[in-house]
Structure formats: C-alpha cells, structure tokens
Amino acid sequence: MEKIRALIVDDSSVMRKIVERSLRQAGIELEKVVEASNGREALEALRENRVDLILCDINMPIMDGLEFVQQMHTVENAKGVPVVMITTEGSESHVVQALSSGARGYIRKPFTPDQVKEHVLPLLRKKL
C-alpha cells in the first residue's frame, strides 16, 4: 500500500491529532502529515506542500472551512485533491454547501475511526 500525504485543518490541535490517529487506525499509512489551524494557513501549506488528501473542519477563526474549500482551487497543488469535511456542523444546509463547494465527503463530530475509514478510503482507491 502506498503511503499518503495528508493535510489536516482544524483550530484544535487535539482534534488534529485525533484525526491523524483515526487515519492510522483506518489502516492508511501516512508518509507526511501537514497541519493547519485555519483556512488561510491551509492555503499557505498547500502552496508549499503536495498532499493526497485534505481533512478540514468548518468552524475556524480567520478563514473557515467552507471558504477554504472555495479558494483552494486557486492553488496549483490542490487540483484534484479530495477534501473531507470533519465538523460539528451537521445540518443539511451545511452538507449541501460543503459538497457544492467541492468537498467530496462529510463526517460529523463526534466520529469513530470506522467512519473516517468509510469516507476516506474510497477517495484514495486510485492512490492506494
């Protein structure tokens, strides 16, 4: 199985670590994990790093996850990279907004490693 590079975006460092652990528990081997605490940092991280997967919160200061998803396509490194939102915002309108902005998956907090596996693995099939 090929190792992947992931960008994890969440204003909580605890949540970033939990998401990383969940990816490993899902059997995904990580070559590199890049972290960002808001959408603006994530855009900067994407300009400097090539990644295979992005996991992103919605409620964040400075730039939220929905704005990040809308803007990330302006970054060359982000083209074709799947984004999965991981958030407490579980309303249908948020899901629709995220998916119509370009996100490929949506996981509600609290989440289990199995839910991460279920949403992320199909997006990585080509890579793995």
Next chain:
Amino acid sequence: MSVDTSAAVRSQEENWQPVLELAVEEVFEIMVGCRVKPAPISEPKPNGEFTAMIGLAGSLCGVLTVGCDAQTARQLAKGMLGDIVSSKDQVSDALGEICNMVAGNFKNKLTGMDGRCLLSVPTVISGGEYQFRSLAAGNVLDVCVLFEGAPVAVRLELHG
C-alpha cells in the same frame, strides 16, 4: 412547530433534557472512550477550575458550558489523546472540543434547526477564582455526569 417559537419555550414543551443527556453520553463514549450516565441531582457540583463555553446564535440562542476540576480536565484530555497530553494548552483545547461537540451534537438532534443555529469558536477559562453568569435569562438545562468518579457539569442556558 414553528422554529419562531422561543427556544426556551420549545426546550420545555419538547423536553430537551434527554436530548442533551444523549448528546453528552455520545461525545464521552465516542471521543473520550468512556461510558457515562447522568449523575443524581444530589451529586456535588465540580469546583469548575476549567470551564469551556460556546455560544449558540440564530434559531437557538444561548451558551453551553462544560466545567470540571483540573485533574478531571487532564484525564479527559488523556482519554481523547492517550498519554501524549503534555501541556495545559492541550487540556484546555480538549475540554473546548468536548464542549464544541456536545453543542453540535445536541443541535443536530433537534428538528427544525437546519443551519439556522450557529456555534461560536469555544473559549476555555481556567483557574478557580471566577464566577460565571450568563445574561441569557431563559430556560436552563443541567446535566452532570461522573467521569472516573469526578463530576463534569454541562449546562445549557437558553435565551428567553
């Protein structure tokens, strides 16, 4: 029922207490790895050395807080992260995330909110010498659970 009805009134008419209890239980079980049940009313309140709070605005207005003592906050962080908890910042961060997830999980269980209730970014206060007073002046829902024998108090104060 129309969502224009005051959330404080709806919380009483629709009995949101068990909804909040379930939201708390799920967050503890899934993210902290511990099954908890609401403690009896007679359980002493925690001294609140750590209090996380999050604001709700829109169709549901108010503030949700999660309070516990310092040792319990540290154990909660360990439950989420394992043994890699090293700093007070991580403890605050973990309690803030618990508060965030309880609030989100709670509002996601209510019908008719659909995106019209927004959550703020959580804030965490630490230290014992403070008093918390919300100006919400509406209905209050309290849930106290025991985590490793120590009380963790969850309070939702709704605007009237």
